[in-house]
Amino acid sequence: MKAYVARKRALAAALALLAAGGVASFRVAEYREVFPFAAWNFYAFVPNRQTRYTLAVRLEGERGFHAFGMTPFAPLDRRAYGTIQDAGEALDKGWEERGRALAEGQARELAPAAVEFAMSAESFDPLKSLRGEPGAGDGAPRELRRWSRVSR
Amino acid sequence: MTGRAELLIRALYAYMALMAALQLGAPVSAIDVASDLPFYLRWIGEDPEPRLRALALILTFSAAAAAARPRWTAARFAAAASLWAYAGGRYYLTHWGHVWHVWAVCAALLVLLPRAGERDADQSTLLVLRACQASLALTYGLAGLSKLAAASWQAWHGQIHAFSPEALAYVTAGRWFESGVLTPLGRWLIEHPAAGWLPYAMVILLEICAPASALTPRLHRLWGVAFGGLHLGIWLLLGVSFRDHAALALLLFCGSPFPDAWRVRGTMDRIRA
Numbered sequence: 001m002k003a004y005v006a007r008k009r010a011l012a013a014a015l016a017l018l019a020a021g022g023v024a025s026f027r028v029a030e031y032r033e034v035f036p037f038a039a040w041n042f043y044a045f046v047p048n049r050q051t052r053y054t055l056a057v058r059l060e061g062e063r064g065f066h067a068f069g070m071t072p073f074a075p076l077d078r079r080a081y082g083t084i085q086d087a088g089e090a091l092d093k094g095w096e097e098r099g100r101a102l103a104e105g106q107a108r109e110l111a112p113a114a115v116e117f118a119m120s121a122e123s124f125d126p127l128k129s130l131r132g133e134p135g136a137g138d139g140a141p142r143e144l145r146r147w148s149r150v151s152r
Numbered sequence: 153m154t155g156r157a158e159l160l161i162r163a164l165y166a167y168m169a170l171m172a173a174l175q176l177g178a179p180v181s182a183i184d185v186a187s188d189l190p191f192y193l194r195w196i197g198e199d200p201e202p203r204l205r206a207l208a209l210i211l212t213f214s215a216a217a218a219a220a221r222p223r224w225t226a227a228r229f230a231a232a233a234s235l236w237a238y239a240g241g242r243y244y245l246t247h248w249g250h251v252w253h254v255w256a257v258c259a260a261l262l263v264l265l266p267r268a269g270e271r272d273a274d275q276s277t278l279l280v281l282r283a284c285q286a287s288l289a290l291t292y293g294l295a296g297l298s299k300l301a302a303a304s305w306q307a308w309h310g311q312i313h314a315f316s317p318e319a320l321a322y323v324t325a326g327r328w329f330e331s332g333v334l335t336p337l338g339r340w341l342i343e344h345p346a347a348g349w350l351p352y353a354m355v356i357l358l359e360i361c362a363p364a365s366a367l368t369p370r371l372h373r374l375w376g377v378a379f380g381g382l383h384l385g386i387w388l389l390l391g392v393s394f395r396d397h398a399a400l401a402l403l404l405f406c407g408s409p410f411p412d413a414w415r416v417r418g419t420m421d422r423i424r425a
Contacts, residue, residue, distance in 0.1 A: 004272040004279070007264055011283040018257060018287055022294055034190060035240040036256040040291045041298035046319045047326030048311045078332040085330055126325035127318065130342050 050126040053088020054141065057107050057114035065118055068110060080106055088119050091144050100147060118146040156409035157277050158222060161262065163403055164284075165219035168231060168255065171396050172211035172238070196241040204245075207238040223268045232259035251397050254291055258284040258400065278409065285404050286366045292379070296359025303356075314356060320348025324389060333391040341389065355382060369410035376405030 021037035056065040068084065083106045090099035099119070107114045120141040128136035196203050214230035221227060236259070239252035261283050266276040299314050306313035312322055322345075324338040334342075341348050358378055365375040383398035 004276050035243050036253045038250050038253045040295040043323050044298040044302035046312050046322045050326050050329045081332050126329050127322050130325045
């Protein structure tokens with residue numbers, strides 16, 4: 001009976017830790033949870049406004065920037081699109097190291113000769129935008145960051 | 153160990169071995185920031201691909217061994233440790249979602265199964281399985297509460313919130329812009345936004361009430377079907393596949409040993425009376 005009671009207490013403590021860790025980890029960890037604690041707050045907020053991030057790069061020896069032509073309407077690569085959105089969100093929140101590393105990592109896969117990077121953001125009402133209703137967007141995209149590659 | 157409980161434990165480990173085996177050929181492209189790794193996973197960041205593959209292999213064999221011999225503590229421990237390391241590494245390095253989070257928790261809880269011949273072994277086994285069910289139900293409860301809190305905040309600030317008629321259509325549209333995924337059902341909902349109100353309200357209600365599943369063993373099968381239905385709906389609408397997580401919910405609740413244990417106890421009480 002002693003072992004049963006001890007096991008019961010250990011399991012109750014583990015479940016309490018799981019709940020507390022899930023709620024707390026989202027607060028303490030920058031941008032994401034601490035595995036295996038999960039806050040499970042998927043889609044908690046209804047996206048009244050959506051921000052779409054676009055990554056542009058300047059190639060070595062060129063003057064102009066090339067934007068990666070990825071939108072949900074013509075997804076060249078959904079994983080690349082998702083990574084660029086993650087990178088843009090990180091930069092938007094001021095998490096420089098993470099944002100730049102994600103953006104540069106993705107750019108290296110798509111354009112290895114990239115030497116300068118620019119991330120821009122555009123906000124709009126997602127439902128109105130998909131339905132093609134007027135007044136969905138906020139106007140021109142705003143430039144978030146522009147930075148050069150550090151030589152490796 | 154009761155027959156149904158043992159069958160469930162074997163099935164959990166067999167599925168764990170299968171899902172690990174399916175990962176053996178999965179590409180690992182580490183584009184994330186290795187410095188994000190928690191201290192117990194930093195060693196994976198230096199050269200992730202072969203190490204993660206080795207972990208998947210260890211997990212496959214240890215979980216298969218635990219499925220064959222559920223009382224073998226070393227096999228259960230090896231399965232839990234390799235699952236934590238593998239799933240944690242994939243989560244941090246490759247933007248993997250939460251699909252194995254509760255599996256990792258349950259694998260750790262299953263290490264606490266009693267040894268053969270231990271006193272109160274049957275009750276202790278049921279206790280551990282009950283904790284596994286509770287850990288899963290807890291995650292749904294947290295998800296429901298976070299939606300309720302966010303809805304209150306958004307309603308207070310005059311925004312479209314989770315109980316607005318077009319809320320689910322907004323979530324679907326947001327998902328499209330976030331990931332580039334729009335399913336046929338999602339496309340239909342964009343055209344008929346009000347149709348999403350009742351299903352979304354029911355999802356939130358189901359998630360909030362999920363922790364009650366731990367207290368209602370007679371309804372475990374029904375809870376299992378409801379959780380499975382929830383994930384099927386999410387997949388059809390948002391294209392988010394939680395296959396392994398949904399399988400865990402179905403195994404734990406549709407294969408629950410408690411309705412039987414409950415019936416046996418009730419029968420014993422009637423005999424004694």
